[in-house]
Amino acid sequence: MSTSFIKTLLLTSGLLALSGNVWAQNIEMRYSNLFGKLKHNVAESHPDVNIALYLINQQTGETCTVRKGWMQKEEHYEELVIPADNALVVPIDNNLRQANPDVTFVIDDGITCDVSMQVIVSKPLGLAINKAALDSLLPQMDILLNDLGGMFSSWFMPEVSGVVMHFAHTETGVITVSDDTVIPIEAGKAIVKVRQLPENTVLTLPSPAIRITPWLESSPQ
Secondary structure: OOOOOOOOOOOOOOOOOOEEEEEEEEEEHHHHHHHHHHHHHHHHOOOOOEEEEEEEEOOOOOOOOEEEEEEOOOEEEEOOOOOOOOOOOOOOOOOHHOOEEEEEEEEEEEOOOOEEEEEEEEOOOOOOOEEEHHHHHHHHHHHHHHHHOOOOOHHHHOEEEEEEOOOOOOOOOEEEEEEOOOEEEEEOOEEEHHHHHHOEEEEOOOOOOEEEEEEOOOOOO
């Protein structure tokens, strides 16, 4: 059985290594590489917005299901909790960063997954979302994106002016707006141009959004 290789998108080249068996393959990382990205989540400047790391199926664009995860350093072993959205989550701890254990995630065999880093809203917003709640997220997303981009990123990066709401991959339909307009959901995504919404607008979603991510004016639709 051949071993699939992961093409790294947003992490350092060579971060991942694969090993497999008949039913599953192990994706192996070093803790320090994960820590370098996820450490931004402890900042107080963006309490409602986090960084999340996912494995994305290269062919379908869907999030790969993580069956199991653990950290190991010699005889020390700790199993990881896999959240419902299959994000790659590890505890953020400076002592662990110094120890730099191996981190392993188990996914199905026979697929190739890319590592994707996304800025996401950290808590569900429900089915009825008002403009004020979305407005409060935009500057937090700006702060986190600028932190990731470095000290000069704010010079050339446009401000976040909306959000992308992600639903089930095949879902279509509409988000109902309280001014009697609608926002289409196409291929599981809806672009909400928050700054263009009238004040006191309420959005009614057909189902809870799986993820909510930033939308910049120059973002591809």
